[in-house]
Amino acid sequence: MKNMKKQGKKHFSGKGLSIKQKVTLWYACMLVLIVLLLFGFIFSISRSLLQRESDSRLEEVVLDFVDDIDFENGSYELDDDIRFYEDGVIFSIYDEQGRLIAGSVPTNFPADTVLKAYSFQTFSTGESTWSVYDAALSQDGQILWIRGVLPSETLFSVERTMLLVLLIACPLLIAVALLVGYSITRRAFLPIEEIRQTAETIGAGGDLSARIPTERTQGEIRQLADTFNEMFERLETSFEHERQFTSDASHELRTPVAVITSQAEYALLPDATPEEQKEGLEIILEQAGKMSSLISQLLMLARADNGSQQLTMAPTDLSLVASMTTEQCQDMAGQRQIRIDCEIAPEIIVDGDQASLVRVFLNLLENAVQYGRSGGFVKVSLSARDGSALCSIADDGIGIASEDLERIWQRFYRADPSRSPGGSNTGLGLPLVKWIIEAHHGTIWAESKPGKGSCFTFQIPLRQKQNKDTLL
Numbered sequence: 001m002k003n004m005k006k007q008g009k010k011h012f013s014g015k016g017l018s019i020k021q022k023v024t025l026w027y028a029c030m031l032v033l034i035v036l037l038l039f040g041f042i043f044s045i046s047r048s049l050l051q052r053e054s055d056s057r058l059e060e061v062v063l064d065f066v067d068d069i070d071f072e073n074g075s076y077e078l079d080d081d082i083r084f085y086e087d088g089v090i091f092s093i094y095d096e097q098g099r100l101i102a103g104s105v106p107t108n109f110p111a112d113t114v115l116k117a118y119s120f121q122t123f124s125t126g127e128s129t130w131s132v133y134d135a136a137l138s139q140d141g142q143i144l145w146i147r148g149v150l151p152s153e154t155l156f157s158v159e160r161t162m163l164l165v166l167l168i169a170c171p172l173l174i175a176v177a178l179l180v181g182y183s184i185t186r187r188a189f190l191p192i193e194e195i196r197q198t199a200e201t202i203g204a205g206g207d208l209s210a211r212i213p214t215e216r217t218q219g220e221i222r223q224l225a226d227t228f229n230e231m232f233e234r235l236e237t238s239f240e241h242e243r244q245f246t247s248d249a250s251h252e253l254r255t256p257v258a259v260i261t262s263q264a265e266y267a268l269l270p271d272a273t274p275e276e277q278k279e280g281l282e283i284i285l286e287q288a289g290k291m292s293s294l295i296s297q298l299l300m301l302a303r304a305d306n307g308s309q310q311l312t313m314a315p316t317d318l319s320l321v322a323s324m325t326t327e328q329c330q331d332m333a334g335q336r337q338i339r340i341d342c343e344i345a346p347e348i349i350v351d352g353d354q355a356s357l358v359r360v361f362l363n364l365l366e367n368a369v370q371y372g373r374s375g376g377f378v379k380v381s382l383s384a385r386d387g388s389a390l391c392s393i394a395d396d397g398i399g400i401a402s403e404d405l406e407r408i409w410q411r412f413y414r415a416d417p418s419r420s421p422g423g424s425n426t427g428l429g430l431p432l433v434k435w436i437i438e439a440h441h442g443t444i445w446a447e448s449k450p451g452k453g454s455c456f457t458f459q460i461p462l463r464q465k466q467n468k469d470t471l472l
């Protein structure tokens with residue numbers, strides 16, 4: 001049920017509207033607003049044009065009407081053919097006191113209106129509106145008012161038609177805007193949907209090799225897809241390393257555990273002699289030792305990975321560490337008739353963690369002896385050069401094939417396990433050495449020729465201010 005709920009949520013952006021819907025709504029709103037503004041603009045322009053047109057017509061007709069009035073024998077005379085309705089305009093004539101003396105006014109026309117000579121007025125009652133133009137004649141002190149009234153029906157009918165068009169067009173426009181907006185946004189969001197789907201596939205623990213298709217994407221979406229793909233690449237590599245590391249570690253631990261179990265079972269047999277039991281216990285002890293060193297290496301690497309491996313940096317005499325560890329390996333070298341030559345410059349001081357640096361020397365020296373030629377030599381050189389301590393440990397042993405030279409720094413990598421003399425090698429020594437050197441801001445590299453020997457060299461920055469009193 002929980003799962004179903006989760007599945008259902010996937011395609012919606014939780015609360016409220018999805019981005020697609022929001023963009024569509026914004027788009028539609030903006031479009032409708034623009035069209036309404038445009039419509040309003042056209043409406044007001046056409047209204048004022050129509051008003052002007054009707055006003056000038058009214059004025060023209062009124063002035064024509066005035067032409068048909070003559071002043072003869074001290075009074076105003078109207079032509080015989082004068083008409084009080086012309087071109088939609090209704091005429092009325094008023095005397096000086098504003099009393100209607102000829103013509104008529106439209107029904108519902110307001111009774112108390114002011115006469116204004118040669119100017120336009122608009123009067124309206126509930127349903128009707130009229131444009132009015134008044135002309136005044138003045139002869140011999142006699143004043144006559146002529147009023148032309150034009151019902152604004154034409155103007156209204158245009159407005160009504162436009163409103164009707166707007167009422168029909170608006171819902172249509174909104175529908176089209178929503179449809180077009182949604183299809184545009186949907187297309188624009190298609191690559192995002194692909195990104196989401198790929199991330200979902202990976203998130204569901206499925207295919208880590210899945211990548212977002214980028215052929216059809218451009219611009220910002222392409223950058224986003226590339227960034228995600230790079231992240232997936234890193235995730236895949238890191239998961240692969242993790243998986244490999246776990247499987248290698250368990251494999252490495254399985255062998256000594258199997259030996260310990262079988263030896264313990266053997267020693268516990270009722271007919272086992274005390275000698276056989278002692279031998280079994282010795283083997284168990286040896287295997288436990290191997291396990292313990294493997295576990296400590298694994299622990300250090302794991303701590304190095306998550307950044308919790310603390311190194312206590314202090315001024316350290318590297319010359320002393322080199323001599324001390326060389327001395328420590330003399331026995332082991334002696335067993336293989338290997339001579340250790342030293343060329344160690346005195347007082348090479350670095351800022352470092354002494355225990356870790358001891359581990360570096362021991363590891364490299366043990367490897368040189370282990371993979372060295374019986375009866376051959378190992379040469380340890382340490383000197384200061386260009387602000388760095390430069391140390392090399394060379395041997396004339398079996399060497400490393402060029403294709404293995406890069407891989408020896410990988411965890412659990414052994415160039416050829418069958419060549420490991422004791423069979424006790426873990427393949428974790430060099431990765432640890434590399435991490436320690438890099439934690440000391442140094443670099444390490446190996447040169448080798450199969451059958452001729454190998455040389456491991458590292459350099460660590462020298463301590464800037466040497467102060468003998470503070471040396472460890």
Ligand code: ADP
Nearest residue numbers: 367368371408414415425426427428429430454
């Ligand atoms: P281990 O020695 O425990 O196998 P390392 O990480 O120290 O693990 O070394 C990894 C591999 O590098 C070794 O298995 C070996 O094949 C190769 N190697 C290291 N040092 C030397 C050397 N001096 N000469 C030849 N091969 C070496």
